[in-house]
Amino acid sequence: MVPESELKVAVIGLGYIGLPTAAVIARTGAMVLGVDVRDEVVETINSGRVHIEEIDLDGLVSGVVARGTLRASTRIEPSDIFVIAVPTPFHDDRTPDIGYVLQATTTVATVLKAGDTVILESTSPVGTTEKLAAFLAQLRPDLKVPGQCVGTPDIAIAYCPERVLPGRIVVELIDNDRCIGGVTARCGRKALHFYRRFVRGACVTTTARAAEMTKLVENAFRDVNIAFANELSIIAEGMGVDVWEVIGLANRHPRVNILQPGPGVGGHCIAVDPWFLVHGDPDNARLIRTAREVNDAKTDHVIARAEAMVAQAGSTPIACLGLAFKANIDDFRESPALKVAEHLARRFGSQIRIVEPHVATLPAGLTEAGATLVDIDTAIETCSAFIVLVDHEVFKSIPLGERADKHVYDTRGIWPDQPETAPPIRELHRSAA
Template identity: 80%
Template sequence: MPTDAELKVAVLGLGYIGLPTAAVIARTGAQVLGIDVSQSVVDTVNSGRVHIEEIDLDGLVSGVVARGNLRASTLIEPADVFVIAVPTPFDDNHAPDIGYVLKAATTVAAALKAGDVVILESTSPVGTTEKVRDLLAKLRPDLKVPGTGPGTPDIAIAYCPERVLPGRILVELIDNDRVIGGITPRCARKALQFYRRFVRGACVTTTARAAEMTKLTENAFRDVNIAFANELSVVAGNLGIDVWEVIRLANRHPRVNILSPGPGVGGHCIAVDPWFLVHGDPENTPLIRTAREVNDAKTGYTIGRAEALIEAMPGAPVACLGLAFKANIDDFRESPALKVAASLAHRFGERVRIVEPYADTLPKAFDGSGAGLIDIDTALETCPILIVLVDHDVFRSVPLEERAAKRVYDTRGIWPDQPQLAVSEVSPIRLAS
């Protein structure tokens, strides 16, 4: 593989994973081309700016673009390493859609040459990397593709899932361990050489299928444990008990570590990936399916409790605090907070005001609702009802004296000193999918 200064890398997809990955690789001195279907994303990156919110990403992108190590385009070019980081959504029946991955692989095929490495990073159902291999073999019969016949392959194909936390992506891209699965052991070794250029964490090699399942397992583990916390919060609410106190006390047991409940589960990973395991073996995944259903149902439960609180104060303005799927980011994908706030906005109209410090305008989900976007100070001055949906730091910092007189539904437990609502005001409400 070429030296850092000579290495050419193409990253397909400049979203929440692709752009930080491209920038981190460019920082090593490699020549990185970011490919995206959006011309506006390409223009933004080429101007040295970013279109997503991530700590320190703006400065990093500005620097590597200025040095000529990162540029963006809608068109593929020859490279030594191709990294695919495109979305993998699911359809209405929770079946995974790998169409974007296969389209990206088709794009890569046009630029492939002997010696190249193709790496899929998108979270994918088990067997997706093999589908990429088969597609490349079909589109490029002039190249020997690994796992499709005898002889030394001309290219290497591997799967290496991202495992980063939004808000810490630049740190975790470098420090976290990486699982690298090759179509063949040789493929894994070739990909390993690439990741060792910028990853300080351990790089562990395995098969592509094992690496694919590892990523799905990590997110399903989180989902199942969050479902337990969400189910506890419903039981505690209906019994008139503070679930946050119960969790704090239970976690004093040396072998108990209950996670935090919320209004559901969001993001493109935990809210999506467990379905890939369910779809792969529906007969043997009842626990994973149930966890998904519990977490999805918690959003409806949250809407019901919020509606009961709002109806108890006819005409009073309501502030919904947060739309993102987690704290201190601008990512609204699969966000339960957005679903709750949009549902309330369409039911109660102009009474509902939205506070989201990481948005300049309201998402399309609010079109026609009459809801407006305000800041936290305005919310505290004008809204007697506060519904906490995201634990942004700016919300945590609000002192008790500014909210003590408010009616508060805190779905994130950020204000443990807040006077609790009477159970009769908001409960009982059944958790149901």
């Protein structure tokens, strides 16, 4: 076994999960190599800076780079532990795409040696870790691969999904419980020993397939519950009832906890992972499929209402508040807010103003359509209507409730106590969403 002080770890993929994971591991004293295909990401990290916005990450990365325990490269090097944290998107037909996982596996195979451990963290369809093992056995027939050989394997392979909240990633990587699934029980124990270096939460071992499904179930559970709230918001709108008030009253019941509706569901996890379960058993994943369809349809509903609002405003500028998939971050992956804003920009062009305090420039699709990025003060001065798409903290301090001349369509309910100075506006533009 490699001494703790000499442990070498390679983290493949330096995105929203890979970089924080690499930095947290490096803080334990292990020598960590972060591997990414993007030259600009490697250069940024090696200069002690970060390319993503996440609380406390910049100081952490700066410190471990300065101490020499973290460095980045576009090329893999021999290590003792390999952590794969690459994207797992889906194809246009919503079937899983594990191509990045297999590419990372190919890269790891070039330097893999007896005694090493390979851990997949990417959210993946059930059975992916076993496919990774079978693929490694083909790439490296000189090594005994667990699940693919007779006798004691030369390496260990496990699956351990992240379960963190953007905006709290660094804290939750350490404090949250981890579910560690080994291809064999021995693989699980080796991975467990590694995670105990930096995880304060409970580390529970199981099979790789059970760990894979656990991650998908966690995200599908959230998706189903959000779908209930989003469907309820549309029903309440049709009945002329304020959905935010209804949810608040219903949640006073000791056994009711309805989530908050919004313009849809975003992020790389909740908006994607349930489809992996649907793909795995399409005949029985009926509720999960329906929840995905409800949440996607909510975005279409918001677009239709927003279009009507812009059309009513004539030629005056309209502000879209927020582009991220959730509050107080700069992550636009699968963001329903971005989809709404892009649709409006394509139709109304320069009439659309975007307020997104977490970025310095707009995505290319918005600028090409004619939308412009403005700060909140400029929006208040120049725009007659506001479409609230993200509940960033800064938006909650805007006194729009005091301005009868400002029309508001609030898809996030960030002004629950907004004065009814203009009842028709409240009914038309805020009653549901």
